[in-house]
Amino acid sequence: MIITLEEIRRFLGRPLQDPYGRAYGRIVGISANLKDEVIGVGVEVGNGEFVQCPGDRLSVSGENLVLVPLWKQESDGFRKEFEVVTKRLRALDELFSVGDIQKDVYDDLRKQHEDAINQLKNKRVEILETLNERTGTLSTQLRQLQTHMAGNKMLHASGEFDDTSYKAASEAIDTGLIRAMAEKKEVESISSYLGKLEKDPGSNQQPIPPTPLPATTPAQSNNQALILHVRET
Numbered sequence: 001m002i003i004t005l006e007e008i009r010r011f012l013g014r015p016l017q018d019p020y021g022r023a024y025g026r027i028v029g030i031s032a033n034l035k036d037e038v039i040g041v042g043v044e045v046g047n048g049e050f051v052q053c054p055g056d057r058l059s060v061s062g063e064n065l066v067l068v069p070l071w072k073q074e075s076d077g078f079r080k081e082f083e084v085v086t087k088r089l090r091a092l093d094e095l096f097s098v099g100d101i102q103k104d105v106y107d108d109l110r111k112q113h114e115d116a117i118n119q120l121k122n123k124r125v126e127i128l129e130t131l132n133e134r135t136g137t138l139s140t141q142l143r144q145l146q147t148h149m150a151g152n153k154m155l156h157a158s159g160e161f162d163d164t165s166y167k168a169a170s171e172a173i174d175t176g177l178i179r180a181m182a183e184k185k186e187v188e189s190i191s192s193y194l195g196k197l198e199k200d201p202g203s204n205q206q207p208i209p210p211t212p213l214p215a216t217t218p219a220q221s222n223n224q225a226l227i228l229h230v231r232e233t
Contacts, residue, residue, distance in 0.1 A: 003058050005032040008041075011065040016043050016053070020179040024067050025051070041065075069183075071130050075190045078123055082197065085116045124194055131191045138184040142177065149173045 009030060016024045028050065029042030038055040045051055057068045092113070096106040149170065156166040 001056060001059060003038045003055060003060070004036045005030060005038055006036065007060055008038060008058065008065055014065070016041065016067050017064050018069060018183075019061075019066055019072070020182050021175075022179055024053075027065065031055075069134075071127070071134055071187070072190075074123075075127050075131070075194070078120065078127055079193070081116075082120055082124075085113050085120065089113050089117075124197060128191060128194050131187050131194070134187050135184060135191070138180050138187065141180050142184070145173050145176050145180065149177075 011027050012030060014027055016027050018024055025043040025045035027041050028044050031040045032038050040052050040055050043051050043053055053067050057073055059066050092109055095101045152166055152169050155161045
């Protein structure tokens with residue numbers, strides 16, 4: 001996604017967030033090319049270090065500038081590529097089955113798209129590994145937050161934590177739980193989608209060859225019209 005300097009210059013000095021509302025850091029610089037397209041932002045993260053975040057992972061959401069996680073960017077890109085190539089394969093097979101494409105042309109085009117499918121298969125495995133790692137990290141975070149919550153409840157009940165401190169800590173933990181669970185749910189949803197693509201539809205099935213049209217007499221050909229429906233994709 002291309003974003004312009006005009007769109008995000010107002011965020012200079014403000015926090016950069018992830019899609020789940022967690023603050024990533026404070027924006028201290030914006031880099032743009034001669035077309036006014038943002039190529040990156042400099043961010044001061046929580047530990048005082050500075051990092052450069054790529055412009056193609058940035059998006060504006062209301063009054064916030066959001067940094068899209070790398071796993072989300074890769075999985076969204078994969079989904080779009082996969083849907084395009086499978087849609088084109090189905091259209092190609094349909095056109096060939098009604099005799100609207102010559103076989104040699106069909107074979108060349110189908111091979112190109114099958115090669116693209118095979119490349120996507122390898123990318124799919126890599127994305128699944130990344131998603132599994134992220135799921136593990138989020139599960140650990142959720143467990144830690146739940147443990148802190150239980151510990152705080154115990155110490156508050158025993159009178160070792162005062163009400164004000166306990167309430168502030170509980171609100172922070174609740175917010176953390178909501179955000180981590182939201183991300184985990186999305187990661188698991190994408191993993192489920194990718195898991196169902198073990199066998200790519202249309203990549204190994206060949207369409208039925210076109211059936212020759214029956215011969216017609218001159219009288220028939222004058223009275224009947226052959227209508228071809230071509231669907232745009």
